Amino acid sequence: MNTWKSIIKESDFSLQNLPFGIFSSNRRQPRVGVALGDEIIDLAALHDIGLLGDLEIKKSVLINSSLNDFIGLGRKATTKVRSILQQHLNYPKSELKDYPSLFVQQSNAKMHLPVKIGDYTDFYSSIDHARNVGKLFRDPKNALLPNWRHLPVAYHGRSSSIIVSGEDIIRPKGQLKQDENLSPVFGPTQRLDFELEMGFIIGKDSQMGSSITTAEAEDYIFGLVLVNDWSARDIQKWEYIPLGPFLGKNFATSISPWVIPLESLEPFRANGPKQAPAVLPYLQYKGKRSFDISLEVAIEAEGGEEEILCQVNFKSMYWNMSQQLAHHTINGCPVRVGDLMASGTISGKTRKTMGSLLEITQGGNKPIKLSNGTSRAFLQDYDKVIMRGKCAKKELRVGFGEVRGKILPANLF
Amino acid sequence: MNTWKSIIKESDFSLQNLPFGIFSSNRRQPRVGVALGDEIIDLAALHDIGLLGDLEIKKSVLINSSLNDFIGLGRKATTKVRSILQQHLNYPKSELKDYPSLFVQQSNAKMHLPVKIGDYTDFYSSIDHARNVGKLFRDPKNALLPNWRHLPVAYHGRSSSIIVSGEDIIRPKGQLKQDENLSPVFGPTQRLDFELEMGFIIGKDSQMGSSITTAEAEDYIFGLVLVNDWSARDIQKWEYIPLGPFLGKNFATSISPWVIPLESLEPFRANGPKQAPAVLPYLQYKGKRSFDISLEVAIEAEGGEEEILCQVNFKSMYWNMSQQLAHHTINGCPVRVGDLMASGTISGKTRKTMGSLLEITQGGNKPIKLSNGTSRAFLQDYDKVIMRGKCAKKELRVGFGEVRGKILPANLF
Numbered sequence: 001m002n003t004w005k006s007i008i009k010e011s012d013f014s015l016q017n018l019p020f021g022i023f024s025s026n027r028r029q030p031r032v033g034v035a036l037g038d039e040i041i042d043l044a045a046l047h048d049i050g051l052l053g054d055l056e057i058k059k060s061v062l063i064n065s066s067l068n069d070f071i072g073l074g075r076k077a078t079t080k081v082r083s084i085l086q087q088h089l090n091y092p093k094s095e096l097k098d099y100p101s102l103f104v105q106q107s108n109a110k111m112h113l114p115v116k117i118g119d120y121t122d123f124y125s126s127i128d129h130a131r132n133v134g135k136l137f138r139d140p141k142n143a144l145l146p147n148w149r150h151l152p153v154a155y156h157g158r159s160s161s162i163i164v165s166g167e168d169i170i171r172p173k174g175q176l177k178q179d180e181n182l183s184p185v186f187g188p189t190q191r192l193d194f195e196l197e198m199g200f201i202i203g204k205d206s207q208m209g210s211s212i213t214t215a216e217a218e219d220y221i222f223g224l225v226l227v228n229d230w231s232a233r234d235i236q237k238w239e240y241i242p243l244g245p246f247l248g249k250n251f252a253t254s255i256s257p258w259v260i261p262l263e264s265l266e267p268f269r270a271n272g273p274k275q276a277p278a279v280l281p282y283l284q285y286k287g288k289r290s291f292d293i294s295l296e297v298a299i300e301a302e303g304g305e306e307e308i309l310c311q312v313n314f315k316s317m318y319w320n321m322s323q324q325l326a327h328h329t330i331n332g333c334p335v336r337v338g339d340l341m342a343s344g345t346i347s348g349k350t351r352k353t354m355g356s357l358l359e360i361t362q363g364g365n366k367p368i369k370l371s372n373g374t375s376r377a378f379l380q381d382y383d384k385v386i387m388r389g390k391c392a393k394k395e396l397r398v399g400f401g402e403v404r405g406k407i408l409p410a411n412l413f
Numbered sequence: 414m415n416t417w418k419s420i421i422k423e424s425d426f427s428l429q430n431l432p433f434g435i436f437s438s439n440r441r442q443p444r445v446g447v448a449l450g451d452e453i454i455d456l457a458a459l460h461d462i463g464l465l466g467d468l469e470i471k472k473s474v475l476i477n478s479s480l481n482d483f484i485g486l487g488r489k490a491t492t493k494v495r496s497i498l499q500q501h502l503n504y505p506k507s508e509l510k511d512y513p514s515l516f517v518q519q520s521n522a523k524m525h526l527p528v529k530i531g532d533y534t535d536f537y538s539s540i541d542h543a544r545n546v547g548k549l550f551r552d553p554k555n556a557l558l559p560n561w562r563h564l565p566v567a568y569h570g571r572s573s574s575i576i577v578s579g580e581d582i583i584r585p586k587g588q589l590k591q592d593e594n595l596s597p598v599f600g601p602t603q604r605l606d607f608e609l610e611m612g613f614i615i616g617k618d619s620q621m622g623s624s625i626t627t628a629e630a631e632d633y634i635f636g637l638v639l640v641n642d643w644s645a646r647d648i649q650k651w652e653y654i655p656l657g658p659f660l661g662k663n664f665a666t667s668i669s670p671w672v673i674p675l676e677s678l679e680p681f682r683a684n685g686p687k688q689a690p691a692v693l694p695y696l697q698y699k700g701k702r703s704f705d706i707s708l709e710v711a712i713e714a715e716g717g718e719e720e721i722l723c724q725v726n727f728k729s730m731y732w733n734m735s736q737q738l739a740h741h742t743i744n745g746c747p748v749r750v751g752d753l754m755a756s757g758t759i760s761g762k763t764r765k766t767m768g769s770l771l772e773i774t775q776g777g778n779k780p781i782k783l784s785n786g787t788s789r790a791f792l793q794d795y796d797k798v799i800m801r802g803k804c805a806k807k808e809l810r811v812g813f814g815e816v817r818g819k820i821l822p823a824n825l826f
Contacts, residue, residue: 118531119573124656147651150597151588155656156569156663160532160747161621170622172744175564175693184563186693208574208665209583209824235744238560243537243568244657250569251744252621280588280599331585331648331664332824334573411622411745 003089004097007037012390012399015089016267018082019223019258019401020067022112025104030065030112034085035258035401039103041085046102051088051095055080066116067259068338071203071222078222079263111257113164114225115201115338120157120253121328122197122229122342124148125319127273129347132359149277152319152327154344157229158250162340165226165256165403171381171410172251174235188410189232191364192379195345196297196355196387197227198314200321201259202339209332214285217322218262220335226256226295226387226403227342233358233378255340256387256403264398268292268391270315279323282330289320293400295346295389297355302382304372309360312346312353314389381409416502417510420450425803425812428502429680431495432636432671432814433480435525438517443478443525447498448671448814452516454498459515464501464508468493479529480672481751484616484635491635492676524670526577527638528614528751533570533666534741535610535642535755538732540686542760545772562690565732565740567757570642571663575753578639578669578816584794584823585664587648601823602645604777605792608758609710609768609800610640611727613734614672615752622745627698630735631675633748639669639708639800639816640755646771646791668753669800669816677811681705681804683728692736695743702733706813708759708802710768715795717785722773725759725766727802794822 003015013019013035023033023040033040044062046052055077061069071078088094096102124130127144130153134143147153171192175184203222206212212220229249236248272290293314298306319327324341345355354360357378361367364377379385384407389400414428426432426448436446436453446453457475459465468490474482484491501507509515537543540557543566547556560566584605588597616635619625625633642662649661682701691697706727711719732740737754758768767773770791774780777790792798797820802813 119571145654147590147597147654151652153652153656154659156571156659158532158569158746159572160749160752161745163621170745173624174744177560183690184560184693186695208576211586211824232744239564239566240655240657241558241560242653242657243566244653244655246567246569247740247744247746250746277596280597282599327660331587331645331660332574332583333571333660333663336573339573411624 001086001090004092005037005089010397011037012397012401013037014397015086016396017260017264017398018085019260019264020070021114021258022066023104023109024112025109028104029063032062032064032067032070035106036089038106040106040109042102042104043081049099051084052081053084065112066338067114068116071201072337075203075219078261082261111164111166113162114257114259117159117162117338117340118336120159120162120340121154122157122344123319123324124153124344125317125324126344126346127318128349129345129355129359132347132354136358136363149275150279152324154328155244157253161250162253162255165254165405167254167405168408169230169252169405170408172232172235172247173410174232174247175238176234177238184238189234190378191233192407193231193233193357194297194379194385195229195231196295196310197229197342197345198293198389199225199227199255199340199342201225202335202337205337206329206335208334211332212325212329214283214322214326217325220325221262221321223259223261224265225259226389226400228254228385228387228403228405229342230254254403254405256401258401260398260400265291265391267393267396268398272315272320273318275318282326283323285320285322289322290315290317293389293391295387298386299370300384300386301370301372301374304370306386307371310353310355312348312355314346316348317343317346379407381407383407414499414503417505418450418502423810424450425810425814426450427810428499429809430673430677430811431498432673432677433483434527434671435479436517436522437525438522441517442476445475445477445480445483448519449502451519453519453522455515455517462512464497465494466497478525479751480527481529484614485750488616488632491674495674524577524579526575527670527672530572530575530751530753531749533572533575533753534567535570535757536732536737537566537757538730538737539757539759540731541762542758542768542772545760545767549771549776562688563692565737567741568657570666574663575666575668578667578818580667580818581821582643582665582818583821585645585648585660586823587645587660588651589647590651597651602647603791604646605820606644606646606770607710607792607798608642608644609708609723610642610755610758611706611802612638612640612668612753612755614638615748615750615754618750619742619748621747624745625738625742627696627735627739630738633738634675634734636672636674637678638672639802639813641667641798641800641816641818642755643667667816667818669814671814673811673813678704678804680806680809681811685728685733686731688731695739696736698733698735702735703728703730706802706804708800711799712783713797713799714783714785714787717783719799720784723766723768725761725768727759729761730756730759792820794820796820
């Protein structure tokens with residue numbers, strides 16, 4: 001589908017995409033916007049000129065510091081907004097052309113955290129990641145734990161420290177156990193890492209005590225974002241037995257600002273890996289529930305240039321989002337609009353497809369060389385990490401933009 | 414301190430206590446109330462007659478479905494509300510006597526979840542509980558894990574399934590591994606349990622990247638509630654390695670409706686256990702940071718009577734709330750008004766002081782007899798579990814009311 005707007009062919013934000021986010025600018029307080037090429041369409045301004053038709057959306061839903069109320073209108077309404085935009089942007093004589101103030105340059109806007117996240121769940125759904133980590137920490141011959149192929153393992157993360165792309169990460173401090181035989185010491189983490197993940201945003205509330213089936217799961221998925229689940233490996237290692245990761249993770253999680261609606265991804269559906277042994281009936285599903293999304297991680301050291309560390313595809317995940325949601329609610333746990341569910345680190349088998357430094361450097365033992373001559377076992381202060389995602393099929397492009405973050409030195413006190 | 418209101422001497426809700434909660438009644442939409450004896454003082458009504466003085470509290474803070482905005486006014490304001498109430502209720506000629514509609518019988522009111530909980534953290538801070546469980550699951554000679562005495566172990570729980578006392582619990586379903594050598598099966602949990610815990614509610618936001626010291630920690634604690642952290646032991650056992658408890662816990666957590674302000678508990682400060690080895694400097698503290706609160710758990714089988722299963726004191730906890738908060742934020746993780754931090758199961762060494770059936774029945778191996786002739790390894794459908802807490806010192810009483818919940822059969826589908 002074409003548009004009279006001039007958008008480069010490779011743009012992440014095509015007419016097929018139309019992702020939603022929260023932006024502000026000098027003259028505009030935080031509000032719902034839609035990315036298109038290098039611009040943002042101001043939905044509140046569109047509402048002002050009466051172009052949201054008979055949707056009867058309250059303006060307070062659009063001039064809002066989160067997408068939650070907008071998402072809460074339901075898929076019928078949000079899909080309608082997309083199709084109104086697609087029609088107008090495709091029609092050469094559209095009246096939108098008369099209203100240049102509907103459009104804001106992305107370079108003049110500030111992006112905000114797109115949703116108010118009630119609960120954040122992090123899965124562990126890449127089989128190669130689970131194997132890579134299992135080999136490092138446990139028996140290399142039995143890298144996968146016994147439950148791994150039977151259920152999508154997950155744990156609860158922290159909502160309060162989820163930030164939007166571009167916000168800096170302060171190196172966390174904590175207890176480090178540097179030697180098996182010594183007492184723990186206190187200090188800044190020496191093993192700061194990234195984790196390449198995808199996340200999905202819940203689009204519909206479920207009821208406590210009821211479960212979402214795999215057949216209906218996608219009705220509850222509003223859209224997807226990129227996630228960098230920053231990790232402090234030394235803090236995590238000392239604390240995580242028996243109740244799981246805590247301070248090693250909850251100092252910061254970054255997400256990309258644009259939520260890519262599930263419907264934008266329709267052309268990129270894919271089959272997931274075969275699951276064996278067969279999963280229990282509540283985890284079985286029909287159809288293509290994986291998505292062909294090319295992902296990459298780049299690092300940019302201070303004064304250096306961006307270098308790609310990892311390229312991997314989201315469709316490689318063993319457990320898909322429908323299964324994750326069916327599992328999460330099988331015990332009656334309710335989900336709410338705005339909840340974030342992340343995939344867990346996305347990795348392949350080979351070094352250049354691994355989504356964390358822990359894996360790439362084999363636990364820090366095989367540092368990587370950067371082009372500026374320095375090397376990295378883990379992240380150093382002022383390193384920037386940038387993650388990107390993109391779907392492509394013939395002429396069709398749907399991109400995720402990026403999630404980026406820079407490491408700042410630990411606070412002294 | 415006495416009041417002209419007639420309150421029985423043993424009432425949980427004395428003039429010293431004055432806990433805050435959210436209630437509604439036939440004629441009153443959800444709003445902030447203060448418990449006193451068998452009644453509730455309607456703060457919005459108090460506001461209407463001008464008795465909240467020069468506090469300039471907006472009425473929308475008081476007619477509200479959560480305490481968050483009220484707590485967010487800050488301790489100075491909430492303490493002032495308490496002292497206005499104490500003065501008026503102590504003064505025999507108080508004008509409050511002219512306004513009977515300020516008072517609502519608790520029996521005519523419905524209590525709501527008192528706070529909107531952003532993040533819920535569950536600690537594991539009772540040394541006897543950690544030992545009791547360690548002996549059941551791991552090496553009895555090394556029941557405590559190596560990190561346990563160095564840091565207050567914790568994990569993130571789920572906010573969306575936190576409910577107020579009185580709401581029923583639907584028996585959760587999930588994957589159960591009944592035999593080491595067999596595949597997991599699907600069904601309702603066979604090992605449903607309670608966990609006796611205390612929780613505290615955060616009263617002040619902290620900034621991301623900064624830490625709360627033990628010296629300032631109590632400024633961030635608004636008040637305390639009773640917590641029943643319902644657990645499905647079979648689901649938990651199969652899922653929890655390596656990322657911790659998930660579906661075994663997140664189907665339901667019940668809290669008591671009245672938040673007991675920290676200042677009500679001043680007379681009941683106590684010393685905690687000696688900690689050895691010495692903890693790292695950021696976990697060291699001065700003064701009495703534990704609280705002398707007598708706790709009990711009762712069970713009431715269908716058609717039976719209440720029977721006490723456990724009596725234990727909160728002051729036995731190895732890690733206190735100030736240490737928990739200092740640890741939680743040492744890595745820069747932010748806390749927000751309304752967050753819930755629970756203690757973990759509170760247990761002693763002996764059978765009658767254990768805060769879960771897992772411990773009381775030694776993993777289900779030694780069922781308890783109930784007076785109606787039936788026995789329990791774990792909870793059965795229609796069992797009610799009731800937890801209570803009380804501080805007493807000479808004539809002074811501060812009680813927590815109760816948290817209760819009844820088990821309903823699993824949903825079939």
